[in-house]
Structures are given as C-alpha cells and as structure tokens.
Amino acid sequence: xxxxxxxxxxxxxxxxxxxxxxxxxxxxxxxxxxxxxxxxxxxxxxxxxxxxxxxxxxxxxxxxxxxxxxxxxxxxxxxxxxxxxxxxxxxxxxxxxxxxxxxx
Amino acid sequence: xxxxxxxxxxxxxxxxxxxxxxxxxxxxxxxxxxxxxxxxxxxxxxxxxxxxxxxxxxxxxxxxxxxxxxxxxxxxxxxxxxxxxxxxxxxxxxxxxxxxxxxxxxxxxxxxxxxxxxxxxxxxxxxxxxxxxxxxxxxxxxxxxxxxxxxxxxxxxxxxxxxxxxxxxxxxxxxxxxxxxxxxxxxxxxxxxxxxxxxxxxxxxxxxxxxxxxxxxxxxxxxxxxxxxxxxxxxxxxxxxxxxxxxxxxxxxxxxxxxxxxxxxxxxxxxxxxxxxxxxxxxxxxxxxxxxxxxxxxxxxxxxxxxxxxxxxxxxxxxxxxxxxxxxxxxxxxxxxxxxxxxxxxxxxxxxxxxxxxxxxxxxxxxxxxxxxxxxxxxxxxxxxxxxxxxxxxxxxxxxxxxxxxxxxxxxxxxxxxxxxxxxxxxxxxxxxxxxxxxxxxxxxxxxxxxxxxxxxxxxxxxxxxxxxxxxxxxxxxxxxxxxxxxxxxxxxxxxxxxxxxxxxxxxxxxxxxxxxxxxxxxxxxxxxxxxxxxxxxxxxxxxxxxxxxxxxxxxx
Numbered sequence: 001x002x003x004x005x006x007x008x009x010x011x012x013x014x015x016x017x018x019x020x021x022x023x024x025x026x027x028x029x030x031x032x033x034x035x036x037x038x039x040x041x042x043x044x045x046x047x048x049x050x051x052x053x054x055x056x057x058x059x060x061x062x063x064x065x066x067x068x069x070x071x072x073x074x075x076x077x078x079x080x081x082x083x084x085x086x087x088x089x090x091x092x093x094x095x096x097x098x099x100x101x102x103x104x
Numbered sequence: 105x106x107x108x109x110x111x112x113x114x115x116x117x118x119x120x121x122x123x124x125x126x127x128x129x130x131x132x133x134x135x136x137x138x139x140x141x142x143x144x145x146x147x148x149x150x151x152x153x154x155x156x157x158x159x160x161x162x163x164x165x166x167x168x169x170x171x172x173x174x175x176x177x178x179x180x181x182x183x184x185x186x187x188x189x190x191x192x193x194x195x196x197x198x199x200x201x202x203x204x205x206x207x208x209x210x211x212x213x214x215x216x217x218x219x220x221x222x223x224x225x226x227x228x229x230x231x232x233x234x235x236x237x238x239x240x241x242x243x244x245x246x247x248x249x250x251x252x253x254x255x256x257x258x259x260x261x262x263x264x265x266x267x268x269x270x271x272x273x274x275x276x277x278x279x280x281x282x283x284x285x286x287x288x289x290x291x292x293x294x295x296x297x298x299x300x301x302x303x304x305x306x307x308x309x310x311x312x313x314x315x316x317x318x319x320x321x322x323x324x325x326x327x328x329x330x331x332x333x334x335x336x337x338x339x340x341x342x343x344x345x346x347x348x349x350x351x352x353x354x355x356x357x358x359x360x361x362x363x364x365x366x367x368x369x370x371x372x373x374x375x376x377x378x379x380x381x382x383x384x385x386x387x388x389x390x391x392x393x394x395x396x397x398x399x400x401x402x403x404x405x406x407x408x409x410x411x412x413x414x415x416x417x418x419x420x421x422x423x424x425x426x427x428x429x430x431x432x433x434x435x436x437x438x439x440x441x442x443x444x445x446x447x448x449x450x451x452x453x454x455x456x457x458x459x460x461x462x463x464x465x466x467x468x469x470x471x472x473x474x475x476x477x478x479x480x481x482x483x484x485x486x487x488x489x490x491x492x493x494x495x496x497x498x499x500x501x502x503x504x505x506x507x508x509x510x511x512x513x514x515x516x517x518x519x520x521x522x523x524x525x526x527x528x529x530x531x532x533x534x535x536x537x538x539x540x541x542x543x544x545x546x547x548x549x550x551x552x553x554x555x556x557x558x559x560x561x562x563x564x565x566x567x568x569x570x571x572x573x574x575x576x577x578x579x580x581x582x583x584x585x586x587x588x589x590x591x592x593x594x595x596x597x598x599x600x601x602x603x604x605x606x607x608x609x610x611x612x613x614x615x616x617x618x619x620x621x622x623x624x625x626x627x628x629x630x631x632x633x634x635x636x637x638x639x640x641x642x643x644x645x646x647x648x649x650x651x652x653x654x655x656x657x658x659x660x661x
Binding site (some may be wrong): 005006008010011016019020022023027030031033035038039041042043045046047049050052053060062063064065066069072073074076077079080081083084087088092095098099 | 114209212213215216218219221222223224226227228231342343346347350357360361362363366367372373376399403404406407410411414419421479625627643644646647649650651652654
C-alpha cells in the first residue's frame with residue numbers, strides 16, 4: 001500500500017480522530033500545567049518576592065522559594081513521565097489498532 | 105540592579121569569565137592555577153578514551169545514515185543520556201553554582217528557567233520531529249514547503265546558531281583550560297577544535313553520541329559524589345545546610361529569596377522566554393531525536409534526559425549552597441587570604457574550590473577533567489549539527505537536488521566538519537578577551553525567533569506557506585539580531601553608548617512574537633497556487649506526524 005493511500009484512509013478513520021483528540025487534550029493540558037505555574041512563579045518572584053521569602057514553617061529556615069523551585073523541577077519531570085506512560089499504554093495501542101484496521 | 109543582572113548573566117554565560125565584582129569586560133584577569141597532575145592525567149585518559157571510541161565508531165560508520173544519525177540505532181535511554189550530555193554545559197556546572205554562591209536564590213531561578221524547556225520539548229516536539237524528519241530539522245519544515253528556499257533558510261539559521269554557540273564554548277574552553285591546566289589560551293582553543301573535528305569527521309554521530317554519554321555519566325557521577333560529600337558535612341540535612349549558608353553569606357537571609365535577577369519583571373520574562381523557546385529551537389539538541397529508531401524511543405529519551413537534567417540542577421543548587429559555607433568561610437580560597445575578597449582563579453571557581461576542600465587534589469583533578477569533557481561533548485554536538493546542515497541540506501538537497509552520490513556527500517560532510525572546526529578555532533582566537541555575553545543572547549534569540557516559529561507552525565498549523573515561513577523567519581532574524589545590537593550588552597558595553605535603545609539583553613520576548621505574527625499575516629494573505637498545494641499537503645503530513653507511518657527507519661506498514 002502506498003503512503004499516499006494509507007494517509008488518506010487513516011486520516012479519515014474515526015479511530016484516528018479519537019487518537020488525535022485524546023493526545024491533543026493531554027498535550028495542551030500538560031503544557032499548560034508546566035508553563036502556567038512556571039510563569040506564575042516568575043511573576044511572583046518579580047512582584048511579590050516576600051511570598052517566596054517566607055519560611056515553610058516557624059521552626060524551619062527553608063524558605064518557600066526553595067521548596068517551590070524543587071517542586072517545579074520534580075513536578076515537571078513527573079509530567080513527562082505521565083505523558084510517556086499515557087502514550088505507551090494508550091496512544092500506541094490506538095495507533096497500531098488504527099493501522100491494522102486501515103490495512104483491511 | 106540591571107548592571108548586577110547583566111553581570112550575572114555574563115558570568116553564567118562565559119564559564120571562564122572573571123570576577124563578577126570586576127568591570128564587565130574583565131575576561132583578561134584569568135589567573136592560571138598551579139599545575140594539577142591528577143587533572144592532566146585524568147584529562148588525558150578521557151581524551152584517549154574518546155579517541156578510542158572515535159576509532160571504533162569510524163569502523164561502524166559505513167553509510168550516510170550511520171554518519172548523520174547512527175542509523176537510528178541508539179536506544180531511548182542512551183539518547184536520554186546523550187541529550188543531557190549535549191545540554192548540560194560547563195556554564196551550568198561552573199556558572200550556576202557560582203551564581204548561587206554569590207546571589208543565593210537568584211541562581212536557582214536561573215537553573216529552573218534552563219530546565220523548563222524540556223517538558224515542552226517532549227509534549228510539542230520529540231515524537232513529531234522523529235516522525236517527520238530524517239537528518240536535520242530543515243527536513244520537517246520542507247516536508248510540504250518549498251525545498252530550496254525553506255531548506256536553505258533554515259540551514260543558514262542553524263549554521264548561525266551553531267557558529268555563535270561554538271564561539272561561546274570555544275572562548276569558555278580556552279579560558280577554563282588555561283585556568284585549570286595552565287595551557288596557553290590559543291593552544292587550548294586549537295586543541296579543542298582539533299578534537300571536535302576528529303570526533304565528527306571520523307566518528308560522525310556515533311562518536312559524538314558516545315562522547316556525550318560518557319560526559320553525562322562523568323558529570324552526573326562527579327556532581328553526585330561531591331554533593332554527597334558536601335551534604336555529609338551538614339548531616340544530610342537541607343535544613344542545616346540552609347541555616348549555615350544564611351549564617352555564612354554576607355547577604356544573610358536575602359539568599360533565601362529572589363533578588364536583583366527578577367527585580368525587573370519584563371527583563372526576567374525576556375530572559376525566560378529566550379531560554380525556554382530558544383532551547384526548543386537548538387539544532388544540535390533537536391537532531392538527536394533522529395538517532396533513535398522511532399517516536400516511542402524519542403519520547404522515552406526526553407523523559408530520561410529531563411530526569412537527569414532536573415537532578416543535575418538540584419545537585420548544582422546543593423553545591424552552590426555548600427560552597428557558601430565551605431568555600432566562603434575558608435580564607436585559603438581567596439586572594440591574599442582575605443575572606444570575601446576576590447576568589448582565587450576567578451569567581452566561577454566556587455565549585456572547583458569546593459571539590460578541593462572536600463576531596464583534595466584528587467577530586468579537584470577529577471572535576472577539572474569532567475568540566476573539560478563537558479565542553480568537548482557540547483562542541484562535538486554543535487559541529488555535528490553544522491556539518492549536517494551543510495552536507496545534507498545545502499549540498500545534497502539544495503545544490504545537487506538529491507543527485508549526489510553517497511560518497512560525494514560523505515566527502516562534503518568531512519570537508520564541512522573540518523571547515524567548521526577551522527572557523528570555530530579562528531573565531532575563538534579572534535574573540536579572546538572580548539565580552540561575548542551577547543553571543544549567548546544571540547544564540548537563544550535566533551533559535552527562538554527563527555527555528556522555533558517555523559518548526560512549530562509547520563508541524564501544527566495547516567495554513568503555513570513558504571512565503572509566510574520565509575517572511576516570518578527573516579523578520580525574526582532581523583529583529584533578534586537588531587535588538588541584541590541595541591541591547592545593553594552590545595550598545596552600551598561594546599559600542600560605548602550611554603543608554604541602551606532596547607532595555608533587555610534577551611530579545612526573544614519581542615522577536616519571537618514578531619516572527620510568529622509576520623508568518624501568520626503573510627501566510628493567510630498568500631493566495632498563490634503553491635500555497636494551496638502546501639495547505640492541501642498538510643493532511644498527509646498530519647497523519648504521518650501522529651502515527652509515524654512512513655517515518656524514516658520505521659517499519660513500513
């Protein structure tokens with residue numbers, strides 16, 4: 001089967017639309033969950049540094065800022081893990097099912 | 105405040121740069137360290153090992169695909185390490201630790217901004233780039249747009265980025281080697297140029313990849329070990345570390361909170377937009393996605409790389425804070441034994457002194473060799489990206505219209521890598537003792553304003569046309585370069601004018617948006633027959649990007 005044909009057959013397949021819709025929703029969500037907190041953090045750092053200067057507890061010398069920074073790095077990495085696991089468990093399966101059906 | 109901010113950037117950007125307390129153009133005041141035999145032996149071992157790998161890789165580089173992309177034979181995990189090795193520069197190890205040492209929390213904000221691009225690379229780019237391209241990022245944009253014009257433009261964009269970034273690395277390498285090994289600057293630059301030429305010319309992407317993997321392992325292992333030794337001093341308590349750092353630092357509790365770096369929100373935003381979207385347009389990073397067999401491995405590699413890079417920046421934070429207590433309180437590390445005076449070897453040496461304080465000359469030698477390996481891996485990646493832009497894009501595709509024989513293309517690629525090496529050495533020597541902070545802004549500015557907009561729109565926007573991409577790309581390029589010239593780093597510090605016409609050192613916040621806007625405007629008003637064909641071709645491209653059907657090296661369904 002030539003790619004030309006395969007592309008148009010697959011492109012019109014309902015499973016393809018399902019795949020695209022699900023992946024797009026995840027990508028938009030995860031990009032937002034990465035960028036919005038990060039730029040919020042930059043704005044808070046610039047406009048209200050006192051929030052980040054506050055201590056996490058009265059007894060601790062750890063400031064909110066250090067905690068938030070570590071959480072941003074850890075959180076963003078966990079999000080990449082979430083994407084990979086959804087892609088492995090869900091999108092890959094959909095793709096191979098789609099290719100199989102289109103080949104019929 | 106702005107001056108402090110710019111000096112911080114300069115010191116981060118140029119790893120060997122001299123004291124942040126000195127005048128901005130104080131690159132000259134690098135003093136050589138006493139010769140450290142351990143460093144030299146370890147460094148020679150590393151060079152021998154990488155040359156051995158190049159010899160091994162050369163025997164395995166039989167086809168053009170081997171040369172450019174290891175024929176897709178790198179696993180996701182290996183590529184993750186190589187990506188990390190391609191990205192974690194000596195500037196991050198030396199510059200960011202020193203920034204935390206000097207300014208505390210501001211350095212950490214900088215580290216976080218360097219990191220945030222990586223999740224975006226995964227969500228937006230990794231799989232799509234693997235599915236659509238073969239050798240270079242120009243493959244993706246020219247999938248449905250005009251081969252000649254778009255490919256030529258994007259390869260010049262990539263070459264510009266490679267060139268600017270190579271100069272930054274070369275100047276940094278020359279200063280660092282001079283400092284650590286006592287080798288004269290010019291010889292150091294020539295040595296680095298020769299090594300990167302040998303890796304790429306003979307070993308191609310296979311050698312480059314393994315140099316990057318070894319470097320990443322060495323850097324992560326060395327950093328982790330040093331962080332463990334440091335945390336040991338504080339009973340493995342971050343709480344104790346912070347308490348003592350506050351007690352030791354002249355700024356006291358201020359090191360726990362944002363300071364001068366973010367005092368001007370727009371300045372910080374322009375920096376962060378430049379770093380985040382610039383990273384997503386760096387050709388030597390993006391081309392690594394072609395070295396894995398499929399999109400599945402491409403996304404796995406970003407997950408691995410993001411983990412290692414995030415971990416590395418957390419280590420960097422621990423090292424910077426530990427240096428405040430351990431190095432900052434030890435008069436032996438300051439000139440004339442004056443605490444708080446000029447640090448011996450320049451202000452970027454905090455982490456090196458920390459290594460010496462905690463692990464003696466042996467550890468200092470090891471870390472010096474690691475810092476050097478770090479530079480070699482980055483310049484090798486850059487040379488590889490520049491080489492493929494010349495031989496694959498300009499020569500084989502544009503000039504010869506796919507009629508060149510593999511042997512011819514291979515010959516051109518070898519010539520290209522040698523030429524890039526020669527140019528890099530020449531520029532490295534030419535820019536010795538120049539204030540090159542603006543080159544970092546240029547690199548990331550051009551990447552964010554030329555490569556990134558064309559790439560993201562060609563993948564995600566059906567309406568993109570050749571005319572639009574060219575107009576937007578040129579607008580982005582002119583705007584990025586123009587604004588850097590008008591910025592404080594060039595207009596004030598190099599050209600000597602009183603006030604900068606553009607207030608921020610990083611142009612991307614303006615130039616990237618100008619590029620996107622121009623591309624959109626020209627594309628939607630493009631009514632040519634070609635533009636209709638290009639929009640029609642988006643459907644097939646979209647299916648391929650989403651499913652990987654027809655992707656290079658993939659199983660043909």
